[in-house]
Amino acid sequence: MCPETAIVNVKNRDFMDYKTSGVDISAGEEFVRLIKPHVRRTFTGQVMTDIGAFGGFFQPDFTAYEQPVLVSSIDGVGTKLKVAAETGRYDTIGACLVNHCVNDILVCGARPLFFLDYYACGKLAPGKAADVVRGMVNACRENGCALIGGETAEMPGVYAEDDFDLAGTIVGVVDRDRIVSGAGISAGDVMIGLPSTGLHTNGYSLARKVFEGKLGETGKGLGGTIGEELLKVHRSYLPVIEPLLGSEGIRGMSHITGGGLMGNTMRIVPEGLGLDVDWKAWPEPPIFDLIRREGRVPEEDMRRTFNLGLGLVLVVAPGAVEGIMEHLKANRENAYIIGRVTALR
Numbered sequence: 001m002c003p004e005t006a007i008v009n010v011k012n013r014d015f016m017d018y019k020t021s022g023v024d025i026s027a028g029e030e031f032v033r034l035i036k037p038h039v040r041r042t043f044t045g046q047v048m049t050d051i052g053a054f055g056g057f058f059q060p061d062f063t064a065y066e067q068p069v070l071v072s073s074i075d076g077v078g079t080k081l082k083v084a085a086e087t088g089r090y091d092t093i094g095a096c097l098v099n100h101c102v103n104d105i106l107v108c109g110a111r112p113l114f115f116l117d118y119y120a121c122g123k124l125a126p127g128k129a130a131d132v133v134r135g136m137v138n139a140c141r142e143n144g145c146a147l148i149g150g151e152t153a154e155m156p157g158v159y160a161e162d163d164f165d166l167a168g169t170i171v172g173v174v175d176r177d178r179i180v181s182g183a184g185i186s187a188g189d190v191m192i193g194l195p196s197t198g199l200h201t202n203g204y205s206l207a208r209k210v211f212e213g214k215l216g217e218t219g220k221g222l223g224g225t226i227g228e229e230l231l232k233v234h235r236s237y238l239p240v241i242e243p244l245l246g247s248e249g250i251r252g253m254s255h256i257t258g259g260g261l262m263g264n265t266m267r268i269v270p271e272g273l274g275l276d277v278d279w280k281a282w283p284e285p286p287i288f289d290l291i292r293r294e295g296r297v298p299e300e301d302m303r304r305t306f307n308l309g310l311g312l313v314l315v316v317a318p319g320a321v322e323g324i325m326e327h328l329k330a331n332r333e334n335a336y337i338i339g340r341v342t343a344l345r
Helices: 003-012 025-042 080-087 093-106 126-143 204-210 226-230 238-244 260-265 286-295 299-305 318-330
Strands: 068-076 111-121 146-154 164-175 190-195 250-255 273-277 310-316 336-343
Touching: 025 126, 025 146, 068 093, 080 093, 080 164, 080 204, 080 226, 093 111, 093 126, 093 164, 093 238, 093 250, 111 126, 111 238, 126 146, 126 164, 190 318, 204 286, 226 286, 238 318, 250 260, 260 273, 260 299, 260 310, 286 299, 310 318, 310 336
Parallel strands: 111 146
Antiparallel strands: 068 164, 111 164, 190 310, 190 336, 250 310, 273 336
């Protein structure tokens, strides 16, 4: 190609800007406008910046702590996003994200301080994204933490137009001498299980495969459609567990996510110890048996993939069991004694 031809081609080519490349700045501005009043509802007196700053400022009050330790966690909600997209309902997954992260630091003995989110997509739909954030706002308010910042990334070429991903980071605090690590767990300690609201945020790749094309259908024992059941909010255990934090009787806690009851609880059990679980000790929500039967899923896979109806496990000294069970009952929590810690031979 001669130089003259090259110049003509450059001059005559179609006009290109950021929007035609797939990124709509105006959509981002509209999204921020929609969420601002909602996010501000999570702000406490410790939040020092408004939405739009380059960083989120938070001035903690550590006067009630002797040796405050910050505890952080980051997670996502996995392919539960696909269920939201297939059903067109986006108001629960934001709450799932916050509650999942709250539970992760709760089992370490920490209370949440603030939360940040990351929303990435192929093409930003402000209304859909705002529904997701409103779910986060509701959960942050319920857990007493502030949503102090986030990032929205429109990335055509990385994500398909209707695809999106969601992640969040939480920061909390615990006094050093009240960290719950499981280090004091010993043989004979009792396991207490607290019920889940369903799948929470794990096992959705398998569940979606089992229920492919059936999200609008109903199943035996379900209160609604399969899609509605799969979108139930991953509950937070903070309200019922917070009064027990610092109790000497609690030796360890586990959040039952990917890996199931055994995989997650064994993470806190010292070497040389095992778990004797009574798998019939609690009622299993109908959704799990539906997955088991419809997908002909082996029991071992069910136990490793799903929480099977228990979202949090307390490992408790034998002498503290009665008092803790009374507290849980008083708070209308249907807790179950599900097994014991054993010494391995």
